[in-house]
Amino acid sequence: MAKHISMAVIRRLPKYHRYLKDLLERDIHRISSKELSEIIGFTASQIRQDLNNFGGFGQQGYGYNVEELYNEIGKILGLNNVYKTIIVGAGNLGQAIANYSGFQKSGFEIKALFEANPRFIGLKIRELEILDVEIMEDYIKENDIKIAVICTPKESAQDVADKLVRAGINGIWNFAPVDLELPEDVVVENVHLTESLFTLSYLLNEKNKATK
Amino acid sequence: MAKHISMAVIRRLPKYHRYLKDLLERDIHRISSKELSEIIGFTASQIRQDLNNFGGFGQQGYGYNVEELYNEIGKILGLNNVYKTIIVGAGNLGQAIANYSGFQKSGFEIKALFEANPRFIGLKIRELEILDVEIMEDYIKENDIKIAVICTPKESAQDVADKLVRAGINGIWNFAPVDLELPEDVVVENVHLTESLFTLSYLLNEKNKATK
Known part of the structure; x- marks a missing residue:
């Protein structure tokens, strides 16, 4: 059984997915948690906490690889299935x-x-x-x-x-x-x-x- | 300015409204907070707390007048307007x-x-x-x-x-x-x-x- 993740976190995941897709469409491939926080409207610490539920994806001083994060969140959401x-x-x-x-x-x-x-x-x-x-x-x-x-x-x-x-x-x-x-x-x-x-x-x- | 009411309470109001409408359609005109709680799936204490935000509507030992409560929640939701x-x-x-x-x-x-x-x-x-x-x-x-x-x-x-x-x-x-x-x-x-x-x-x- 997977660890319990609150519905509040789960309901934010599709929103991350949507914003990351927008970034990819705008050809943005790397983003700091601060920048992501400004776009999406959650605090940077909220974003880190949310993503840590799934292992965390950022690298200190590097930020997030947009495509990787998009794909990973897609997988968490089960979107790799038909x-x-x-x-x-x-x-x-x-x-x-x-x-x-x-x-x-x-x-x-x-x-x-x-x-x-x-x-x-x-x-x-x-x-x-x-x-x-x-x-x-x-x-x-x-x-x-x-x-x-x-x-x-x-x-x-x-x-x-x-x-x-x-x-x-x-x-x-x-x-x-x-x-x-x-x-x-x-x-x-x-x-x-x-x-x-x-x-x-x-x-x-x-x-x-x-x-x- | 009205007192602050949390979005969680606000989002429950339309649900009360829907259940009360169903009761009226089934010709049920009086209901205890316990019965209402069993139908709607919130605890009786949750229901009392929610409704107390708007002045409370039940009478001790009598329960709720379904039509009155339905109309009052309708007004709170602004449904008396066009x-x-x-x-x-x-x-x-x-x-x-x-x-x-x-x-x-x-x-x-x-x-x-x-x-x-x-x-x-x-x-x-x-x-x-x-x-x-x-x-x-x-x-x-x-x-x-x-x-x-x-x-x-x-x-x-x-x-x-x-x-x-x-x-x-x-x-x-x-x-x-x-x-x-x-x-x-x-x-x-x-x-x-x-x-x-x-x-x-x-x-x-x-x-x-x-x-x-």
Whole structure:
């Protein structure tokens, strides 16, 4: 079992990855922890602490090799793997995710969309056919699917999740506005868009009260 | 100036709001903090502490009046207001957000989409016309827009944000994978989808390592 790393550190890793990618795109290959700290907005000591969780990567007086650090963080994030992925729910959000090429580029290969509404079944999103959710469990088993994205209405999300788990999925990216009940060995990452918007609303109101 | 409330508490408020709405939909009008705690997954003492930040709402031995608590948290979240909202970037994600009726129901009235790509300008998403981003600043001023949703590629997000701020917007819901530089009086809430997916990837890998 790996050493315990806090969720706060884990959630910062994709941000390091994104900033390092930007640096590479700008042809910057070496960076001090001070410079990195100025760009990314964490303190240099925070950065050193975060990276020390994974063995540390900088060299005293040299700074970080950007490409090496980018690749190492990518590996820590599991981005050296390919994840066969399906999307459940072919409404607007499911289609938007299917259409976003960035996920494919990072190794999340979207293989199919599933939908309960017969109006959608058989249609295509790019080259992806929308399949009947009734055949989803067989499809998952036959095609070695690793990740499922739930984009269904909240009413069907738990039922879909139960089916996914039965078919052997242990990674769920959940956009339905519900907290799924899942076995311990299934990993879920929620994107609760309405909660995010309500947080913005709260902050905006507080700001307006303060300035009145 | 209101008392300082931590972001952790603030981010739990929309979750309370969602669970209370579910209770109302199930015709449950009174709930003890113990029952609420079992449903929502926070401890009863956490719930009392959270709500005490806003004056507290329960009565000893009575529990919470669900509707009252729902309405009060709604007010704290600023959901008794209507926010005229625009979306910038009419790609898949911008269209998905424009099409989601739930935001409208909560008071976020989407008034227009803006786009730089001439192929999209003039098209309609539901009854919303896609307008040229060149006229965005005037539109914001003339229509008293309060919130802007950025769904552009990362390359144009900062430029769009600068324009929004110039036009008087002080609430930004940002989906572009970039950390915007904004004046202090502008509130931003980020939804970094790729970072969320990479977090799932990390957790899935750790789980798989642990079970090998």
